[in-house]
């Protein structure tokens with residue numbers, strides 16, 4: 001281990017602000033290769049994406065503040081019949097807290113959330129969040145199209161897959177640790193998602209462990225970059241080729257609370273490994289997969305299991 005090794009290993013950066021980045025173009029084909037390698041080796045890459053303007057970022061920071069200024073009892077009202085789509089915090093998550101907007105890309109996702117948080121209404125909040133999640137949703141779609149392209153799965157299949165994707169946005173906050181308290185904001189884990197898009201709008205603290213390595217890479221915070229991570233469900237879809245990104249949050253430099261936004265995607269329909277990803281060298285590893293049933297099986301006793309073990313237990317061939 002050691003800082004030497006860490007410094008030599010840099011996460012891949014893909015510039016999506018580049019106007020020439022259109023499907024089929026040279027820039028696109030080359031970026032698809034970078035994305036595939038990054039997801040297979042590190043489970044993530046950094047997307048530079050300037051569509052979320054500095055003004056919008058400021059408004060999103062204010063929206064985060066507004067959500068966490070509400071009484072705890074109000075924030076805890078966020079429940080859903082979908083597994084893990086509820087308020088998280090307290091107990092073993094001592095510094096971390098997060099509040100979800102479920103079905104956030106549906107027409108009334110933000111309004112439903114705002115209505116529970118502010119029964120008198122909050123039109124400004126809805127306007128800001130709708131604009132923000134539309135842009136983040138666009139980024140998610142570009143990333144998935146790149147993944148499909150890179151494995152030779154065609155656009156129509158990608159479009160029909162995207163239609164059944166379901167999105168949750170989380171407002172995430174970590175309080176500053178007290179003196180003598182652990183600085184671990186969020187323990188090492190991989191997400192159960194297809195993709196997780198993380199926007200460190202404020203302070204850094206996110207760290208990623210590349211596949212098979214024993215060191216962590218710090219991910220710098222920047223309003224114009226997003227961390228795009230593969231979760232267990234994309235690993236399953238890719239027949240195990242994509243690495244479900246191992247990550248954690250460390251609050252060792254924070255003199256104030258840390259805020260972050262996360263867009264998490266799941267699939268609403270049963271998923272199967274595409275035939276393009278199965279051959280003699282890569283025999284089928286997973287049976288058809290129900291994303292929500294998989295979420296339902298998650299619990300505190302398997303939180304530390306590697307994605308590999310969780311997937312093998314749930315849908316291994």
Ligand SMILES: O=C(O)CCC(=O)C(=O)O
Pocket residue numbers: 170172186191198200205206247249260262
């Ligand atoms: O706060 C972050 O940067 C990461 C959050 C995270 O990993 C999660 O909510 O699953």
Ligand SMILES: [Fe+2]
Pocket residue numbers: 189190191196247
């Ligand atoms: Fe995570």
